[in-house]
Amino acid sequence: MLRVALLASALVLGSAGAEAAIYTAPLSGLNENPRNNSGASGFATVSTSGTDLLVDVTWSGLSGPAVAGHLHCCAGPQVNAGVAVPFDLAAVATGSFSQRFDLTLAATYAPAFITESGGTVDLARARLLGALGSGVYVNIHSFAFPAGELRGDLVPRASVPEPASWALLVLGFGVVGVAARRRVVSGATL
Numbered sequence: 001m002l003r004v005a006l007l008a009s010a011l012v013l014g015s016a017g018a019e020a021a022i023y024t025a026p027l028s029g030l031n032e033n034p035r036n037n038s039g040a041s042g043f044a045t046v047s048t049s050g051t052d053l054l055v056d057v058t059w060s061g062l063s064g065p066a067v068a069g070h071l072h073c074c075a076g077p078q079v080n081a082g083v084a085v086p087f088d089l090a091a092v093a094t095g096s097f098s099q100r101f102d103l104t105l106a107a108t109y110a111p112a113f114i115t116e117s118g119g120t121v122d123l124a125r126a127r128l129l130g131a132l133g134s135g136v137y138v139n140i141h142s143f144a145f146p147a148g149e150l151r152g153d154l155v156p157r158a159s160v161p162e163p164a165s166w167a168l169l170v171l172g173f174g175v176v177g178v179a180a181r182r183r184v185v186s187g188a189t190l
Helices: 002-015 110-116 121-131 161-184
Strands: 021-027 043-049 052-059 066-073 083-087 093-103 138-142 150-153 155-161
Touching: 002 161, 021 138, 043 138, 043 150, 052 066, 052 083, 052 138, 066 121, 083 093, 083 121, 110 121
Parallel strands: none
Antiparallel strands: 021 043, 021 150, 021 155, 043 052, 052 093, 066 083, 066 138, 138 150
């Protein structure tokens, strides 16, 4: 019984390696190209898990209402690139946005990004995921700054295990604990 529990635990520990990749960026007018003197600020978190992309953006103090937001790909810091994933922001000077995108759907991407990536959603997804952390930036546009009032280049943050992995890990330790306790209670030796 203990051997079965240890084997189950090893399998659970092995599956706990599934991780969500997380990228973050402070947003500023100084990150724009060309730079601007906007006093606005913001923060973006982009995470991936399987074929999902979760985009969370907060901003405050725009010169006027936000008119658009995008993930741009694929360029280094201070280099402009085309829109990869467009998103609709609330038309407010201070606000937040959160949306989960399915990276297997063509509707997630700007049509030009799919074309530039080789013409398929699979190639667009691979290109976007390959550039995250070293070539994707978040951009918020306003009427005063139609080319972008706020920008932040996404950089990797330490990965964290997905909640399901944590649950499996706890379950595995529980199985080992129960098996060991039964073994001790019944008087058997290891």
